[in-house]
Structures are given as structure tokens and as C-alpha cells.
Amino acid sequence: IVLGPGRHILGPEKPIELKSGETLYLAPGAWVEGRVTANNATNVSILGRGVLSQRLALPQKNYQGYEDCPSGIVFGNCRNVRIEGIVQTRQHVNWNIIPIHCDGVIMRDVHVVAPVCVSTDGFNPYNTRNVTVERCFFRVNDDNISPKGDYAMNPETAALALENITISNTVFWNGQGRAVSIGPEAGTKHIRNIKVQDCDVLWASGPDPFSIVPVCGVPVEDILYDNIRFEFVGAPNPLFRIGIYNGFGGIPGNLSSGPGYIRGVTIRNVTLMQPAAARSIAVEGFSADKLVEDVTIENLRYGDEVIRDAAAMGLKTNEWVRNLRIIATEGKK
Numbered sequence: 334i335v336l337g338p339g340r341h342i343l344g345p346e347k348p349i350e351l352k353s354g355e356t357l358y359l360a361p362g363a364w365v366e367g368r369v370t371a372n373n374a375t376n377v378s379i380l381g382r383g384v385l386s387q388r389l390a391l392p393q394k395n396y397q398g399y400e401d402c403p404s405g406i407v408f409g410n411c412r413n414v415r416i417e418g419i420v421q422t423r424q425h426v427n428w429n430i431i432p433i434h435c436d437g438v439i440m441r442d443v444h445v446v447a448p449v450c451v452s453t454d455g456f457n458p459y460n461t462r463n464v465t466v467e468r469c470f471f472r473v474n475d476d477n478i479s480p481k482g483d484y485a486m487n488p489e490t491a492a493l494a495l496e497n498i499t500i501s502n503t504v505f506w507n508g509q510g511r512a513v514s515i516g517p518e519a520g521t522k523h524i525r526n527i528k529v530q531d532c533d534v535l536w537a538s539g540p541d542p543f544s545i546v547p548v549c550g551v552p553v554e555d556i557l558y559d560n561i562r563f564e565f566v567g568a569p570n571p572l573f574r575i576g577i578y579n580g581f582g583g584i585p586g587n588l589s590s591g592p593g594y595i596r597g598v599t600i601r602n603v604t605l606m607q608p609a610a611a612r613s614i615a616v617e618g619f620s621a622d623k624l625v626e627d628v629t630i631e632n633l634r635y636g637d638e639v640i641r642d643a644a645a646m647g648l649k650t651n652e653w654v655r656n657l658r659i660i661a662t663e664g665k666k
Contacts, residue, residue, distance in 0.1 A: 336383065338362030345387065345403050351377040359383025359419050371408045378415040379406065387423035400450070406430040414438045422446045428454040429473070434493055435461045444470045445477075448508060457481050460493040460521050466500045475510035475539075482521030482551070495521045501530045509539040515556065516547040517584055525554040529561065538567035541574040541615075545598065546581045550591035550623075556598045563605045566612070571649065573600055575625055576617035588623060595625045604634040614646055618653025625653065631660040639663065 334349065337360045343349070348368035349357060356378040359365060363383030371377045379385075387402045394401060402425035408414050414435055421429050421443065429445050432438045438461060447453035455471040457479045458464050464480075471477035482495050495516070505512035512534050516524050524547065534542055542563065547553055563572065575598055579586030595618075605612060612635055618625040633640040640646045641661040650657065 334358065336360065336363045336365055338383075339364070341365045341367070342389070343367030348403075351379075353377065356380060359385065368403055369406045371411050371414075373410045374408075375412045377408070377411060377413075378417070379419060380415070380417050382418050384420045384422060386421075387425060387427075401426045404428045404431050407433065408435055408438075409433045411435045412437050416440045416443055418442045420444045420446060423453060424449040426450055426452045428452070428457050430456045431459055432461045432464070433459040436463055438464045440464075440466045440469060442468045445473060446470075447473045450474060451509065454479055454510070458495070458498060459483075460495055462494050462496045462498075464498040466498075467502050469503045470506075471504070472506040473510065474508035476514045477505045477507050477510065477512050479511070479514040480516065480524070480527065482516065482519045482524070482549070492522055495519070495524045496526050498527045499530070500528065500532065503532045504535060505532065505537070505542070506535045507537055507539055507542075511539060511544055512537060512542040513544075514541075515545045516549075516551065516553060517544075517581055519547040519549045519551045520587075521551055523552045523554065525552075527555075528557045528559070530557070531560045532562075534561070534563045534566070536565050536567070537563070540568055540570040542566060542572055544574040545595055546574060546576060546578060547593065547595070548578055548581050548584055548586040548588065550588045550593035552592060553595040554597050556595075558600045558603065560602045561604075563603075563607070565607055566605065569612075571613045571615040571647075572603070572605065574615045575628060576615060577619035577623045577625065577653075578617075579619065588619065593619070593623045596627055598625075598628045599631070600629070600633065601631045603632070605636065607636070612647055613649055615649040616654050616657060617649065617651050620653060623653070624655055626655040628654070628657045629660065630658070632662045633659075
């Protein structure tokens with residue numbers, strides 16, 4: 334399916350529905366007012382250098398009274414999904430790109446630009462596994478990327494894992510959200526093997542640019558942040574928040590739904606380039622049976638200062654944390 338240069342006004346009510354084996358190509362110079370969906374499909378792609386937009390779509394009001402329009406790209410129960418090269422933009426409330434219950438998603442060289450209104454999350458893989466995000470740019474007014482799971486812990490979706498997600502060579506700029514927020518809604522079998530590598534945060538004026546905050550009693554394991562650079566962080570909040578909470582950010586807790594722990598988190602080669610006033614890292618468990626364990630913070634720099642201890646880091650922690658290590662090296666900036 335090819336949409337050439339020029340304006341294509343499709344509207345939100347009739348999305349382009351991709352079937353197995355189909356590719357949508359947005360040519361350079363194409364501006365498409367519309368949406369793209371796929372359900373129970375294999376080998377589907379959106380490629381090109383054009384723009385997919387929900388800026389002119391007629392909105393409805395959501396439960397908070399904001400102008401709401403359905404998400405731009407939604408793939409449900411799909412395998413082998415590819416999104417490459419396009420620009421996705423919107424000026425109405427809702428998330429931009431959502432793979433739901435998918436296996437095998439590649440997103441490369443995609444620009445998501447949606448800073449106009451609230452709750453415009455860039456990319457939210459939802460009970461999804463085997464995801465690659467690379468060389469992308471996010472400028473939104475909520476979370477740039479937020480791997481999630483069904484909050485209600487429905488039996489059919491709770492059996493699905495959120496795992497094997499790699500985010501690399503990507504640039505983040507957000508308003509009131511986070512760069513990468515893992516698991517705030519997290520009804521899933523487990524969350525594991527998520528890597529954020531060689532990324533830049535140009536601007537973060539919201540809370541906790543990177544967070545792991547499951548509120549649903551879900552096991553979280555093997556999370557890596559490596560070679561992260563912060564240009565500007567506006568709010569005096571932790572650069573990283575790793576914690577188990579009975580509710581977070583307005584999302585009520587459901588910790589009784591499972592065992593719940595965070596285990597095996599590495600923060601390595603991270604540099605905050607601006608002065609380090611009021612900067613910190615928070616690592617907080619919830620109880621004796623909901624611990625945060627095995628956290629390593631290595632080669633953290635505030636400006637040119639290598640952080641060598643908890644006091645210099647501004648570490649916030651509690652009694653429900655086990656085996657937290659701080660390693661000071663003279664490694665890469």
C-alpha cells in the first residue's frame with residue numbers, strides 16, 4: 334500500500350488495516366491524516382519517510398475532559414512487526430504507537446513528535462516481547478517509552494510476558510513524563526531482560542527520567558541501563574527510581590496479585606552533564622516479601638565528578654533493599 338507525496342485525509346474512523354504480509358509505504362512528502370491498525374497478523378510493516386498524523390482528526394472527550402483521539406498505530410496479537418523511517422505526530426490525547434500482545438517488533442529511525450497535550454506516550458509495548466527500538470527520536474508530553482502490562486491481571490493476559498526489549502541509540506525529550514518507565518501498569522507474567530543502551534536525554538522536565546515502578550506484584554528481573562547521557566533535567570527528582578509501591582503516579586496498587594520483586598538492575602556509565610544540584614537516585618523496596626535486590630550503580634558522573642558513595646549520589650533507599658553496590662571507575666563519559 335503506497336501513499337505518495339501530498340495530503341491524504343483519511344480520518345480516524347476508518348484506519349488503514351494491514352493484513353499478514355502487507356506493507357504500508359509513506360513516501361517522502363506524504364502527510365497522512367489517519368491511523369494504522371493490524372490484528373492477528375504476521376509480517377506487517379510501515380515504512381517510508383512520510384508523516385502519519387492525528388492532528389486534524391475530530392476528537393472526542395475522554396474521562397478527564399481532554400480532547401481524545403484513538404492512537405496512531407495499534408498492532409494487536411501480531412508477529413514480526415516493522416516500523417521504520419516515518420514521523421508519527423498528534424495533537425490530541427492518547428498514546429502514539431502501541432503493540433499489544435505482540436511478538437517480534439522492530440522500530441527503527443522513527444520520529445514521534447507530540448508535545449502539544451498531555452498523555453501522548455510515544456511507544457508503549459503492552460504484554461509484548463522481543464522488541465528492538467533503535468535510532469529513534471521522541472518528543473512527547475508524557476512517557477517517551479513505557480513497557481506495560483494489563484493492570485487488571487486478566488488470566489489470559491497475565492500469562493503473557495513482557496520481556497526481551499532493547500532500546501538503543503535513541504534520543505528522548507519529554508514534558509511531564511519519563512524517558513523510559515517500566516511497568517507502572519504491569520499485569521503480566523513477568524518483566525525481564527530490558528536494556529537501555531547508548532541513549533541521550535536532551536530534556537526531562539517531568540519526574541524520574543528512568544523508572545521501574547511495578548504496582549501489580551510482578552517479578553522484575555535483569556534490567557540494564559548503560560551509557561546514558563543527560564543534557565538537562567528540570568525537576569529535582571531522582572534520575573533513576575527503582576521501587577515497589579502500592580500505587581504510583583495516580584495508578585492504584587495491586588501488590589497482592591503476585592509475589593512481586595525487582596532483582597538484577599545495573600546502572601552503568603551514566604553522566605549528568607549539567608550541575609548536579611538536588612540530583613539523586615531512589616531504590617526502595619516495599620516489604621520483607623517484596624524486595625529490591627542486586628542493584629549495581631557503576632561509573633555515575635555528575636558533571637565531571639565521579640560519584641563514589643551514597644552521600645555524593647544523593648541515594649534514597651530503605652530497609653527493603655538487599656545487595657546494593659556502588660562502583661566508582663574512571664570509565665567512559
